[in-house]
Amino acid sequence: MSDLDLAPPAVGLPPETEELRAEVREFLAKERADGRIVPRCDVWLSGWDERFSRELGARGWLGMTLPKEYGGHARGTLDRYVVTEELLAAGAPVAAHWIADRQIGPSLLRFGTEFQKQRYLPRIAAGECYFGIGMSEPDSGSDLASVRTKATRVDGGWQLSGTKVWTSGAHHAHAFFALARSAPVEDGNRHAGLSQFIVELDSPGVQINPIRLLTGAHHFNEVVLDGVFVPDELVLGNIGEGWHQVTSELGFERSGPERFLSTFPLLVALVGELSSAGDRLGDAGAREVGALVARVWTLRRLSIGIASLLSSGMPADVPAALVKDLGTRYENEVIEAARLLVDVPPDPGAEGGFARLLADAVLHAPGFTLRGGTNEILRGVVARGLGLR
Structure with a gap:
């Protein structure tokens, strides 16, 4: 391709x-x-x-x-x-x-x-x-080439110092892949000198701090690496090839069905609510729900194709970025349709019900664009792939 x-x-x-x-x-x-x-x-x-x-x-x-x-x-x-x-x-x-x-x-x-x-x-x-993923940092966001976590060569391995954020599940996980700068930037090439390390999260010098959602739930974390020793046997791949490795990893992260099925239980509940409403839905509402169902099948088709590419070892970073961007926008539109088409009671009710699913989706929606890269960054990846930038 x-x-x-x-x-x-x-x-x-x-x-x-x-x-x-x-x-x-x-x-x-x-x-x-x-x-x-x-x-x-x-x-x-x-x-x-x-x-x-x-x-x-x-x-x-x-x-x-x-x-x-x-x-x-x-x-x-x-x-x-x-x-x-x-x-x-x-x-x-x-x-x-x-x-x-x-x-x-x-x-x-x-x-x-x-x-x-x-x-x-x-x-x-x-x-x-x-496992968790140690890519994003406080001041780098989706611009992975700007990571400032530093890896210093020491006897028998490497010493890592820096901070990672938005690390899902780090407070439960056994380890994470950390992207760090193992050599300074030369000749303006920020992609060189990056390496990946397997950091076991019970290592001395690892501090995990919660980043709580609006609900108070604890899924994201800040992970502080204070001189954490990583032995040579836990260097992932080759030193200096972290950029190539991490971009190939992003193909798996950005293109899967989770990018458009995170709100699928809400879509199913929405169809159920509207089916019970009968004619009250109206033509406009029916068209909107029909368009949402059609689009999820289109996104699924794209995602399955990328899964086939990844299984053959072919690069898929550009189409994966497209799926992630389209999927993020789609999931927010599912939420908006659910809010506009159904009169939601003030009490969310029991787990698994329409109102509770909608409430959870609304509270989680701001994080959809953060995971796997913001929409703006992803559109830049697509534009470069098309030769537009």
């Missing part, structure tokens, strides 16, 4: 995945019936449930594309896609394993040493090892 081609291949899900889909749906229906899970919006951020993650691991639904020698199941990318979209559509609590399964596992497989693969991948596939 050339840099100017934003369209991923038109890939459909093979018929044999429907058996897997039915199996996942049956499992989720039982979990709901037993009261173990309740549908929520934005579950890949807010739904931390280690029991649920271990259950998925036991069923072979984590680490699905990893080789069997590392505890994986050597299944196809599209099999994993089916499981992922079913979990998100059901509003199931996937946050604990989310980052580890989505991007840490594939990155370790591509860039990690044998020691690192054996150390982490089997536990990731079992739903027993949880």
Whole structure:
């Protein structure tokens, strides 16, 4: 695929995945019936449930594309896609394993040493090892080349000092990938001299401070690295190649179904509310809901195509940025439609109901654009891919 081609291949899900889909749906229906899970919006951020993650691991639904020698199941990318979209559509609590399964596992497989693969991948596939991402910083935001966390060479490894922010789940996670500057900028090339390190979050010198949402919920964190020692065996990939590594990782982060299915439980509840309203919806409301449903299928088509690209090792950073930008805008439009089309009672009511889903989505919406890059940064990536900047 050339840099100017934003369209991923038109890939459909093979018929044999429907058996897997039915199996996942049956499992989720039982979990709901037993009261173990309740549908929520934005579950890949807010739904931390280690029991649920271990259950998925036991069923072979984590680490699905990893080789069997590392505890994986050597299944196809599209099999994993089916499981992922079913979990998100059901509003199931996937946050604990989310980052580890989505991007840490594939990155370790591509860039990690044998020691690192054996150390982490089997536990990731079992739903027993949880990771965060140490990219963003207080003054760098989505401009990753401006990171100021410094990595200094010391005997036997590296010493990291700096601050990372918006680190989802760091207060629960076992480790995170930290992007740091290991060499000064030369000749104005900010992309050179960056490296990635695996920081185990119980290491001396790591301080984790909560960044609470408007609701008071604790999902994001500030992670302060005060002279944290990282041994050579936990350097990810090659020193100085962090920019290449982290941009390939962003393809996994920006293009998945979570970019347009975080509010899907709300969309389902909205359709239910409007169906019960009958003719009161009116033609304009019907058109709006129909457009939302059509767009989610379009975004899904794009996302599946990118999953196919990533599985073949091809670059997908530009189309992934497009999906993330379009998905973020789409999810906010779902929220606006729900607010305008339904008279919402002042009391949100029980978990899983329309009003509660809407309330959670509204409170989480400001964070949609932060995760994986702001819309402005993503549009710049797309414009450069088109040769417009």
